[in-house]
Amino acid sequence: MTVTAGWYFTLAFVLFGIGSIGLLIRRNALVMFMCIELMLNAVNLTFIAAGRELHDLTGQLSVFFVLVVAAAEVVVGLAIIVAVFRTRRTASVDELHELKG
Amino acid sequence: MSDIVNVSYLAVGPEIILTLGAVAVLLVDVFRKPSPRVHAWIAGFTLALAGVVAGFQWTAEPSVSFSGMISIDRFGTLATFIILGVAALGLATAWGMVERLGRRGAESIVLVFMAAAGFQLMATSQNLMMIFLGLEIASLSLYVLAGISRERVQADEAALKYFLLGSFASAVFVYGVALTFAGTGHLSILDLRQFFATYVVLRPGVTLAAMAMLIIGLAFKVSAAPFHVWAPDAYQGSPAGIVGFMAAAAKVGAFAALARILIAGFPFYQDVWSDGLALLAAISITVGMIMAIAQTDLRRMLAYSSVAHAGFILTALLGGPGGLAAVWFYLAVYTVQLIGAFAVVSSVAGPMGAQSPLSDYTGLADRSPFLAGALALFMVAMSGVPLTSGFVAKFAAFASAWAAGYEWLVILAVLASVAGFFFYLRVIVLMYMQEPAVAEAPGAAPARFQAVGAVRWVLLIAIAVTLLFGIVPGPLLDLVRNALPL
Numbered sequence: 001m002t003v004t005a006g007w008y009f010t011l012a013f014v015l016f017g018i019g020s021i022g023l024l025i026r027r028n029a030l031v032m033f034m035c036i037e038l039m040l041n042a043v044n045l046t047f048i049a050a051g052r053e054l055h056d057l058t059g060q061l062s063v064f065f066v067l068v069v070a071a072a073e074v075v076v077g078l079a080i081i082v083a084v085f086r087t088r089r090t091a092s093v094d095e096l097h098e099l100k101g
Numbered sequence: 102m103s104d105i106v107n108v109s110y111l112a113v114g115p116e117i118i119l120t121l122g123a124v125a126v127l128l129v130d131v132f133r134k135p136s137p138r139v140h141a142w143i144a145g146f147t148l149a150l151a152g153v154v155a156g157f158q159w160t161a162e163p164s165v166s167f168s169g170m171i172s173i174d175r176f177g178t179l180a181t182f183i184i185l186g187v188a189a190l191g192l193a194t195a196w197g198m199v200e201r202l203g204r205r206g207a208e209s210i211v212l213v214f215m216a217a218a219g220f221q222l223m224a225t226s227q228n229l230m231m232i233f234l235g236l237e238i239a240s241l242s243l244y245v246l247a248g249i250s251r252e253r254v255q256a257d258e259a260a261l262k263y264f265l266l267g268s269f270a271s272a273v274f275v276y277g278v279a280l281t282f283a284g285t286g287h288l289s290i291l292d293l294r295q296f297f298a299t300y301v302v303l304r305p306g307v308t309l310a311a312m313a314m315l316i317i318g319l320a321f322k323v324s325a326a327p328f329h330v331w332a333p334d335a336y337q338g339s340p341a342g343i344v345g346f347m348a349a350a351a352k353v354g355a356f357a358a359l360a361r362i363l364i365a366g367f368p369f370y371q372d373v374w375s376d377g378l379a380l381l382a383a384i385s386i387t388v389g390m391i392m393a394i395a396q397t398d399l400r401r402m403l404a405y406s407s408v409a410h411a412g413f414i415l416t417a418l419l420g421g422p423g424g425l426a427a428v429w430f431y432l433a434v435y436t437v438q439l440i441g442a443f444a445v446v447s448s449v450a451g452p453m454g455a456q457s458p459l460s461d462y463t464g465l466a467d468r469s470p471f472l473a474g475a476l477a478l479f480m481v482a483m484s485g486v487p488l489t490s491g492f493v494a495k496f497a498a499f500a501s502a503w504a505a506g507y508e509w510l511v512i513l514a515v516l517a518s519v520a521g522f523f524f525y526l527r528v529i530v531l532m533y534m535q536e537p538a539v540a541e542a543p544g545a546a547p548a549r550f551q552a553v554g555a556v557r558w559v560l561l562i563a564i565a566v567t568l569l570f571g572i573v574p575g576p577l578l579d580l581v582r583n584a585l586p587l
Contacts, residue, residue: 009283016276023269032265039272043279050283058288062230066275069237073268076241080260083251093265096258099334099456 008049015042029081029091036077040070109166112173112225114154115181116218122147123214130207137200144210148189155181163587165227169289172227172587179429179584180224180357184350187436188217190562191346193555194444197452198342202249209249213346216242220354224361227587229278229288229315232358236274236322239354240267243347247339255455259338266321266331274318280311290366291587297369312374315362316381322355324348324404325381325411326388333396336404342452344400345443348407349436356414356432364422365586375419379502379510382419385412390517394524399457402524403442406483409521410435413498416514420501422585427497429581434490434570438479441563445476448552462528464537468549473532475552475560482567484525485518489571497578 019039023032044063051059085091110117126143129135155178163174192199192213199206219239226232244267248260278288284307287293302308317328324332336344363374389409396402414435417427449465449472450457466473482489495518499511552560570577 012279016272019272020269023265029261029265033268036265036268036272039269039276043272043276046276046279046283050279050286053283054286056286059282062279062282062288065230065234069234069271069275072237072241073271076244077264077268080244080248080257080264083248083257084261087252087254087257093261096261098255098258099262099338 005049005053008045012042012045012049015039015045027092027094029084029093032093033077033081036073037070040066040073107166109164109171109173111154111158111161112164112166112171113222114158115151115185116221118147118151118154119214119218119221122151123211123218126207126210126214130204137196137206140199140207140210141196144192144214145189147214148185148192152182152185155185165291165587169291170228170231171222171225173225174587175584176357176361176425176586177221177225179581180353181221183353183429183433183436184217184220184224187346187349187353187440188213190437190440190444190559191343191349193559194345194440194447195340195342195452196555197447197553198250198340201453205249209246209343212242212246212249213343215239216246216346216350220350220357223354224357226358227290229281229290229362232362233271233275233278235354236358237271239351240271240322243267243351246343246347247335249343250340250453253453253455255338256340259335259455262338263331263335270318270321270328273314273321277311277314277316277318280307280314284308284311290362293366294368297367309370309373312363312367312370313377316359316374316377319355319359319362320381320411323352323359323411323414324408325415326385326408329385329388329405329408329411332408333401333404336407337398337400337457338455340452341400341443341447341450341454341457344446345440348404348443349439352407352411352414353432353436356418356428360418360425360428361586363418364425368421371421375421375505375507378415379419379507382412382415383510383513385409385415386514386517390521390524393521396524397459399446399459399462399528400443402459402528403439403446406521406524407439409517410483413495413514416502416507416510417498418501419505419507419510421505423504424498424501425585426578426582427494427501429584430497430570430574430578431494433577433581434494434567435483437563437566438482438491441560441567442476442479442483444552444556444559444563445472445479448472448556449550459528459531463531463535465532465550468537469551471557471560472550472552475564477529477532478564478567480525480528482571484522487571488568490567490569490574491571493571493574493578 022035158178222235244264321328393405482491485495
């Protein structure tokens with residue numbers, strides 16, 4: 001059996017789904033953030049599989065952009081999570097309830 | 102078209118100048134430790150220069166450069182103008198915050214510049230990957246701005262919520278980009294249009310899913326319901342001075358990208374995406390108006406009202422290329438009203454303040470007649486009363502959707518606008534017809550608030566724009582009709 005690009009698209013779709021469901025049901029900011037990273041990696045897999053299937057380097061090239069953006073997001077995201085942890089000693093989003101209405 | 106490598110620095114001129122300005126502010130801050138006044142000069146000069154370069158773009162022939170990545174067209178240039186104006190007004194409103202942040206003041210100027218450059222890139226890019234990059238440059242700057250007064254628990258909570266949901270939206274958007282590539286093999290918007298015009302799409306499902314993902318990702322950024330949940334918290338918890346910029350600039354950049362992708366890239370799917378947008382608009386208008394009535398905090402109310410306004414702008418977008426003028430007019434005047442309203446909020450709550458309970462505003466007219474009058478005008482304009490810019494904007498938006506055959510949506514939107522009078526008028530009644538709440542200490546007079554320094558100018562400009570384009574909308578309407586994408 002040959003593994004065609006379609007399998008990779010399906011795998012990426014499943015990963016993306018796991019990431020988005022995890023973001024919605026997990027309550028720890030760090031785990032939610034990891035779910036976002038999982039979603040971005042699913043995007044990368046889609047790009048690579050499509051680039052390979054279409055014989056087009058644009059797909060692999062785009063992965064670099066997504067990687068760099070993900071790295072920048074880690075920098076900002078972890079800083080925000082650390083700032084929240086410092087003031088409250090918790091990273092659970094359920095404890096964040098100053099703002100509501 | 103995309104084979105020709107031509108480099109036109111004019112196409113990215115305003116972004117380059119903003120970036121250089123940001124670097125200049127940082128370097129001067131490190132080496133000279135100047136007073137905020139020096140930063141104000143650099144910031145003003147940078148914004149003015151970027152505006153001049155954008156003026157050159159307006160008169161230039163429409164073209165694409167950087168291998169089809171960036172375009173010069175009046176669509177992008179108009180967005181650049183609006184974003185620069187929003188940045189100038191927003192920075193002036195936030196100046197109290199910049200001064201109070203001390204050593205971090207320069208950073209907030211830099212972040213405003215980077216966010217503006219990112220949103221401009223979103224509006225001028227012809228390539229989905231570039232739009233994603235612009236989106237991320239801008240969003241990451243805004244997450245940091247939301248939490249810049251990180252010692253306050255409200256600010257870091259707002260930043261975290263904004264960050265988690267914003268990153269989720271970005272991931273959804275970029276998955277849409279990846280699926281577009283998988284379905285068609287193209288990332289350039291012009292190539293996409295040509296592809297749909299010449300070839301039969303082999304994977305229509307993938308392409309439709311891609312389009313939905315792109316729309317959902319950007320709907321998050323413009324805070325259209327049901328993707329609006331971050332907006333009230335982010336608006337309420339962030340420093341009062343900067344919220345106006347955050348809200349207004351994000352709307353301009355994301356709506357520009359949405360309009361360009363759908364109208365220039367997916368014109369052959371218009372009957373599909375316009376149904377989707379109509380649904381989003383209907384939900385946004387209904388949810389925004391109903392939730393705004395229940396709020397006891399002015400900022401949350403403004404947040405929900407901005408959800409409804411996102412719905413009105415989506416209504417305008419339903420007209421396709423013919424509705425673009427209505428979109429631009431709405432964005433141009435609504436962003437000014439929004440910044441004006443938040444300038445009043447930051448005068449009352451203090452530039453660093455979080456939370457703006459409505460009780461702060463009871464009897465405001467006696468204590469601060471100028472602030473109360475300004476806020477009353479913005480409320481009236483947002484509710485769409487004639488002789489204000491809000492009325493013309495709503496009228497143009499509804500006319501665009503009516504012409505596109507969405508009569509049911511227009512009827513719903515008109516009914517919601519009438520219902521919206523209730524909560525906009527409630528603020529005015531509070532300010533003008535009620536006595537202020539009894540102060541805690543007996544004999545202590547309720548606080549008087551004043552618009553200090555640059556905020557007064559922001560308010561005067563916002564009042565002038567709101568009235569001017571309400572009474573003589575013709576010139577601006579003629580101007581925005583030219584703003585079509587390539």
